[in-house]
Amino acid sequence: MTQSPSTTSYREALREAHREALQRDPRVFLMGEDVGRYGGTYAVSKGLLAEFGDARIRDTPLSELGFVGAGIGAALGGMRPIVEIMTVNFSLLAMDAIVNTAALYRHMSGGQFHVPVVIRMASGAGRQLAAQHSHSLEPWYAHVPGLRVLAPATIEDARGMLWPALQDPDPVVIFEHAQLYNLEGQLAEPAPQVDIERAAVRRAGRDVTLVTYGGSLPRTLDAAAQLASEGIDAEVIDLRVLRPLDIDSVLQSVRKTRRIVAVDEAWRSGSLAGELLARVCESAFYELDAPPARVCSEEVPMPYAKHLEEAALPLAPKIAAAVRAMMKPVGGAGAAPR
Amino acid sequence: MTTAPPLSTTPGAPTPQALGREFCTARLTDMLRIRRLEERCAQLYGEQKIRGFLHLYIGEEAVAAGVMPNLRPQDKVVATYREHGHALLRGVPMNTIMAEMFGKQAGCSGGRGGSMHLFDRATRFYGGNAIVGGGLAIAAGLALADRLSAHADAVTACFFGEGAVAEGAFHEALNLASLWRLPVLFICENNLYAMGTALSRSQASIDLTAKAASHGIASAHINGMNVLAVHDAARQAIEQVREQGTPFFLELHTYRFRAHSMFDAELYRDKAEVARWKQHDPIEHFAGQLRDAELLTHSDMQRIEREAEREVDAAVAFADAAGLEPVEQLARYLTAEDAQR
Numbered sequence: 001m002t003q004s005p006s007t008t009s010y011r012e013a014l015r016e017a018h019r020e021a022l023q024r025d026p027r028v029f030l031m032g033e034d035v036g037r038y039g040g041t042y043a044v045s046k047g048l049l050a051e052f053g054d055a056r057i058r059d060t061p062l063s064e065l066g067f068v069g070a071g072i073g074a075a076l077g078g079m080r081p082i083v084e085i086m087t088v089n090f091s092l093l094a095m096d097a098i099v100n101t102a103a104l105y106r107h108m109s110g111g112q113f114h115v116p117v118v119i120r121m122a123s124g125a126g127r128q129l130a131a132q133h134s135h136s137l138e139p140w141y142a143h144v145p146g147l148r149v150l151a152p153a154t155i156e157d158a159r160g161m162l163w164p165a166l167q168d169p170d171p172v173v174i175f176e177h178a179q180l181y182n183l184e185g186q187l188a189e190p191a192p193q194v195d196i197e198r199a200a201v202r203r204a205g206r207d208v209t210l211v212t213y214g215g216s217l218p219r220t221l222d223a224a225a226q227l228a229s230e231g232i233d234a235e236v237i238d239l240r241v242l243r244p245l246d247i248d249s250v251l252q253s254v255r256k257t258r259r260i261v262a263v264d265e266a267w268r269s270g271s272l273a274g275e276l277l278a279r280v281c282e283s284a285f286y287e288l289d290a291p292p293a294r295v296c297s298e299e300v301p302m303p304y305a306k307h308l309e310e311a312a313l314p315l316a317p318k319i320a321a322a323v324r325a326m327m328k329p330v331g332g333a334g335a336a337p338r
Numbered sequence: 339m340t341t342a343p344p345l346s347t348t349p350g351a352p353t354p355q356a357l358g359r360e361f362c363t364a365r366l367t368d369m370l371r372i373r374r375l376e377e378r379c380a381q382l383y384g385e386q387k388i389r390g391f392l393h394l395y396i397g398e399e400a401v402a403a404g405v406m407p408n409l410r411p412q413d414k415v416v417a418t419y420r421e422h423g424h425a426l427l428r429g430v431p432m433n434t435i436m437a438e439m440f441g442k443q444a445g446c447s448g449g450r451g452g453s454m455h456l457f458d459r460a461t462r463f464y465g466g467n468a469i470v471g472g473g474l475a476i477a478a479g480l481a482l483a484d485r486l487s488a489h490a491d492a493v494t495a496c497f498f499g500e501g502a503v504a505e506g507a508f509h510e511a512l513n514l515a516s517l518w519r520l521p522v523l524f525i526c527e528n529n530l531y532a533m534g535t536a537l538s539r540s541q542a543s544i545d546l547t548a549k550a551a552s553h554g555i556a557s558a559h560i561n562g563m564n565v566l567a568v569h570d571a572a573r574q575a576i577e578q579v580r581e582q583g584t585p586f587f588l589e590l591h592t593y594r595f596r597a598h599s600m601f602d603a604e605l606y607r608d609k610a611e612v613a614r615w616k617q618h619d620p621i622e623h624f625a626g627q628l629r630d631a632e633l634l635t636h637s638d639m640q641r642i643e644r645e646a647e648r649e650v651d652a653a654v655a656f657a658d659a660a661g662l663e664p665v666e667q668l669a670r671y672l673t674a675e676d677a678q679r
Contacts, residue, residue, distance in 0.1 A: 066510025073479015109457035110448020
């Protein structure tokens, strides 16, 4: 039965995604710190303990390496666990399990074993949580063969990506930017199925391609709106999948616009933006009318003071400025952009 | 720092006579097969047919030989990089173990793993792990899967060395196993050295069972050079894990007669200590016991040796003849789709 779209939030969409998964597949269970009685540090799992019980909604001790490893072991053993690491900042403690077990077991075993684990974590900055709570380490995970890395940036993706991630026989890491949890919007009923393969054009445009992911999507769309009022028509691509990168969608756009700016909240050095631009140069160098550009976080640990944090982040004004600089015609003042 | 070798008998362990000739011969054979496999691997490493890292189990055979027969097919095994003997006695064919070490496609891990990453789905042998302590949380998770899917009496046997006890992962995994009542048998092979670092130099408290006890886990100290003592302790521990669904920790006192790996000059321990432990060679000791009990004749021993040699020779021939995986398939084994190609 199709109903009219309802207003919901990114958080609620994630919760519904969990409920659907827990109802549909008895192998699914959720484990992580404070997912049960606390209701989830970001309230994603609120109410799930009462509904599904403590065998399937498991509060873990503060043992990232241990419980992520155990989640991986449970997946190896035939379950479909959702392992919630409270934030990417704490995931460093579990890196060995993720990189040396989850990502490697299929390969090291010559295809005999596989790890169908879904690991979810909050990431990103913008709430004055300071240096140890503000990381964007998506590029570190997107670097590793054997992992699929997702970044749902819309309510539809928050609702839709979890199920295909759970059906994937191999490990999937899902990044939820902390500033997206409160995002509100409409979601069609029943919620549309989504893929976990392709990037999506969130705003069609002709003059420049803006590629981004996660928490930088709203900022990039804001920048695009601002630029539109200045006569610059930006196409905004939401990567959605950080590994494997859907470079074809990006190239298709670049061949049309001939300009690209990548927006990435990770630090510039070693950012996904760098990887993207390298691939664009490799495949579409002669189609570019301007050198590719990127807008990333400044190379400084995230400061606490609000004005400093804002100065460090790739916020909309900085994105718009990067586009304006790119649109300046070569060798002549005053010529309008194409 | 040297340590006195353990007692050669454990009070209460069944005698060879009580266990019978067939059982005892099988245990002896198991240990000898491991010994001859490992000796040949050392030789092949010198010939550069085996490359990378090679960690030999020589001296520790009684541990694998004592534990493995107590496990059932539906049980699971997690091991370390010193796992050739465990894989062999779990039932992974020596042919495929050898082929794996030669990097051949017919190897038990498709040639993708090598000596440290032996895997076998059919025997539920979950590797082969080069990260010290890396298998502990995996074992807890495998046991959790059994608990959640109501494979009520399956046991996950997790082998690791005493070096792993220093890793945070050890405590995290033991705590989880105890807290969530997970059917894991934690088997600590305490051979006194983590590569070149003696236990007494790295642990303020060297009673490893006390660490398990601090997590509420039942434990026992066992003479790991005595296959019957190991077998009996493992039998009781596994029974308890199976029946109660709670973890157990065995600390097995053992010793590796060879270096940590083929690169190790053994500067950290003294030859006299090695010689003292060799007097407790698990194979010689057990064979002696069986001869004394008139359960083993000279010709029995010759037959066992001959068969072991034949098995090793056949494994080497198999590995020699096996082919290499085509390079075009390099990017395989990353996703399920690759597996179907």
